[in-house]
Amino acid sequence: MIRAGTAGRVTAGLTAATLVLAACGEGSGSGGAAVYRIGLVTSSAGPFASNAKTMEAGAAYAVKLLNEAGGIGGTEVELVKVDSQNNPATTATLIPQLATKQKVLAIVGPVDSAGCEVACTAANKLKVPIVSPGAARPGVLENARPYGFTIAQPDADNSTPVLTKIVQEKGLKRAAIIGDEANATTKAQADLFRSVFGSTGVQVVKTATFKSGDSSFASQVTSVASAKPDVLALAAGPDDAGRIAREVRSQGQTFTLLGTGSLQSGGAAYVAAGGKATEGTLAAAQYDPHSAAPAAKALLDKAQAASGQAEIPLNFAYAFDAVHMIAKAIEEKGVKSDSDGVVKGRVAVQEALNGMRNHQGMADATTFKDGIAQRPQLRAVVQNGKFVIDKSAG
Amino acid sequence: MLAQQLFNGLLLGATFCLVALGFNLVVGAMDRLNFALGETAMVSAVLGALIMTETPVPFPVAFAAATAIGGGVAVAVYYLSFRFVSADFPTASILSSLGCGLVLTAVVTKAFGSHQRSVPDVLSGVRLDLGVLTVSGAQLVILLLATLLTAGLYLFLERTPWGTAIRAVSDDATMAGLLGVPVQRVILLTFALSGVLAGAAGLLTGLAYHSISPFDGFTTTLTALMIIVLGGLGSVTGGVVAALVIGLIQTLTVAYLSATLRDLIVFILVGIVLLVRPQGLFGRNAGVLERV
Known part of the structure; x- marks a missing residue:
C-alpha cells in the first residue's frame, strides 16, 4: 500500500509536471501565444x-x-x-x-x-x-x-549587362577566373563570367580553383599571374575573394579584379578580408546603400x-x-x-x-x-x- | 612558374614543419598525441594578430608573444589532459586533448568572433626579384624564422643537457628516471617547447595566408598528423622532410590539377607509405639516432 501510494504520488507529480511543462512549451515555443x-x-x-x-x-x-x-x-x-x-x-x-x-x-x-x-x-x-x-x-x-x-x-539577369559593359569599356582582352568548383553558388558565378567573356570575345587564359574557406591562395595566384591576364574574375564568397585580392596584390600583380553582384552584397566582408588590396575592384550591383x-x-x-x-x-x-x-x-x-x-x-x-x-x-x-x-x-x-x-x- | 610554385610549396612546408615538430616532441616524450596542438597554434596566431593590429608594437614582439602564448597554452593542456590521466588509458588523453581543442576554439569564437582575422603584412615594401622567382618581405621573414626555429630545436636537442634529457625520456622514460633525469619536468618542458613551436607556426602561417580563422585548429592538427605519419612518429628529420613533401604536393596539386584534389592526393600518398613502410619514412625502425 505504501509503495502503491508512493508510486501514485510520483505518477501524479510527473503528470502535473508534464502538464506544466507542456503549458510552458505552448506559450514559449510552439506558437500558441499571441x-x-x-x-x-x-x-x-x-x-x-x-x-x-x-x-x-x-x-x-x-x-x-x-x-x-x-x-x-x-x-x-x-x-x-x-x-x-x-x-x-x-x-x-x-x-x-x-x-x-x-x-x-x-x-x-x-x-x-x-x-x-x-x-x-x-x-x-x-x-x-x-x-x-x-x-x-x-x-x-x-x-x-x-x-x-x-x-x-539572379546574377545572370542583373550582373550580365553590367559586367559586359565593364569589359567593353575597359577594353579587356585576357581574363582569368578563380572559383570554388565544389560550391554551387560560386560555380554559377564562374559560369556567368565565362558567358560574359565568351560573348565579348575575351580570352579566358587561366582558370584556377580553390576550396571555400581555404587559407592560402599563393599557388592559385601564381598560376593566374603566369598567364598574364588583364582581369581576374572572382567567383568566390566575399571572405575568400578578399584573401585572394590580398594575395594578388602581395604578389605585385596589378590586373583588374572583377566580381558579380554577390561580391558587392558582401562588400564589407570583402574589404575587411582584403584591406587595401581590394581598392579599385569592380563589380555589378543591384543595391545602392546611398539611395x-x-x-x-x-x-x-x-x-x-x-x-x-x-x-x-x-x-x-x-x-x-x-x-x-x-x-x-x-x-x-x-x-x-x-x-x-x-x-x-x-x-x-x-x-x-x-x-x-x-x-x-x-x-x-x-x-x-x-x-x-x-x-x-x-x-x-x-x-x-x-x-x-x-x-x-x- | 614552376620555380615560384616550388618556392610556394617549400614555404607552406616550412610552416607545416614547425607544428609537426611540436607534435613529434610530445610523441617522443609521452608516446601520446596532443590533439589540441592545432588549436594552440590557432589561439597564438589570433592573439598575435590582435597584438599586431591593436597595438603599435613591431612584429618581433608580437611573434615573441605568440610563441609565449603557445607555450603557456600547451602547458595548460598538459595539466588538463595528460598529467593526471593514467598511462593505462591512452585514449583518455586523446579524447581529453580533443576536448581541450574544442574548448579553445569555442573560447576564441566567443571572445573574438568566428570571422577570419586579417594578419598585417611585414616588410611590405621589400620584394626580391631573383629572376625565376620573386620573394616578398613576409616570405623572407617566414622562411628565416622557420629555419631558425627548426635549426634551434635540432641544436637544443643535440647539444644541451635538457635536450639530451628530452631524448633520454623519449628513448626510455623509466630508465631515464632511474638515472636521475627529472622525467615530469622534462615532459613539462617538452610540452612548453611544442607549444612555442605551434605558436610560431600559427602566426607565421597567418602571415603567409594573410589571415587566420578560429576554425583552422583542427585542420592544422590533421595536417600535422599526416606529416608525422609520413615522416615517422618521433623523428625530427622525418617531420621536416614530410612537411616539405606535403607542402610541395599540396601546392603543385592546386597549381596543376585542382584544389579539390589537394587533400585526396596527400591522403593517397600517406596511405601508400603506410602500406609499404608502416613506420613512416624515418620511423623508429630506422634507428634510435633518428628519434627525438
Missing part, C-alpha cells in the same frame, strides 16, 4: 557566413522597429532563429521544425543560393512562405514556387544612426525589407496570430507577397515577378575601403 512568429534561417559557417550575419542583423532590426511601433495590429512579432551551419541536411531538418513545432507564419533566409535551394523547396512543400534576402543563382526557385521568393535578382529615393533614404539614414554603420550592407537592407513585406502581407490579409490560423495565414501571406507591387523599402522599390525581385542594374567600385555605386556609369 505573437506573429517569423522564422530566420541563418548560417554561422560556410563561404557566406558573413552575409548571413548581416542578414540576421537586418531582420532583427526590422522586428525591433515593428514591435516598437506596436507590432502588427497591436500584436508583437517574434523572430525564431535557427542556424543551418551551411549544412543542407541540417537545413532540411530545420524547415519542418520551424513549420510544425515553431508554427512560424513565414520564413526569412537563407541568404545564399545553395541554402535557399534546399530551404525554399522544403518550405514550399510545407506551404510556408519563404523570402531569401540574397539568393541570386538562376533557377534557385525552380522547385519552390509559389511559396518561395528572393529579393535578390536618394525618399523612402529608402529615410530608412537607410535611420538604420545608419541605430547601427552605427556608415553604410548599410545589402543583406541587411534585403532582410529588413523581407520582414516588412511579410508584416505588410499579414496586416493586409488580416491574418490571425493564434496557432489555429497558421495554415490559412501562410496561404494568405503567400498570396499577398505574390501580388505585392512596388513595395517601398530600404532597398528601394521591390516587385516580385514569379517570386524574383526586379532590381536596378548598377556598377560598383571599391573606393576608400568600401563599395560605392559608380553613378557615372549610368
